[in-house]
């Protein structure tokens with residue numbers, strides 16, 4: 001496939017891409033795209049990537065440093081000294097969607113490949129996220145480890161390791177990055 005992946009950041013693009021995610025992702029706990037001024041990821045690396053066809057979006061992805069999540073893992077036993085380095089090491093894939101009529105043509109694979117290029121320049125060690133059962137096969141086929149539904153993920157923070165639980169039918173997925 002030959003569509004081009006572009007990176008976006010303006011507030012108007014954020015509104016359009018968040019609307020695309022809302023229309024195509026059924027997950028009320030999804031971490032949404034915020035306006036730039038109020039973005040919890042402000043000051044951290046984050047990536048809004050999309051593929052368009054004319055003026056229409058056909059696929060989009062939002063990922064970035066897992067800043068809010070890692071800070072919250074202190075309540076799961078993460079030592080506070082490990083938070084800053086943990087945020088540098090761990091990127092989260094927050095949202096990924098492809099328009100239904102363009103699925104299975106490699107668009108999501110292309111978005112994730114471009115994300116990995118960006119993550120390499122920041123030397124992230126791990127990319128992880130949560131998937132429902134209907135999309136787990138996409139991550140599995142892309143070389144991610146997909147944990148059984150509801151199984152806690154174990155994240156490494158130097159000498160510290162933390163297990164992060166998940167309830168329901170969703171699964172953690174992760175990939176250790178070779179950078």
Ligand SMILES: CC(C)(COP(=O)(O)OP(=O)(O)OC[C@H]1O[C@@H](n2cnc3c(N)ncnc32)[C@H](O)[C@@H]1OP(=O)(O)O)[C@@H](O)C(=O)NCCC(=O)NCCS
Nearest residue numbers: 095096097098103104105106107108109134135137138141
């Ligand atoms: C999951 C999703 C992003 C995949 O997008 P896509 O562009 O169709 O994926 P690709 O074409 O790049 O797929 C690459 C490979 O992943 C696998 N794959 C893709 N979707 C799959 C699915 N739903 N189940 C199982 N395997 C899947 C296939 O092996 C595919 O290769 P193939 O088509 O050559 O067999 C898309 O189905 C979608 O938008 N779903 C709704 C939103 C969602 O669930 N997002 C993920 C959680 S935020």
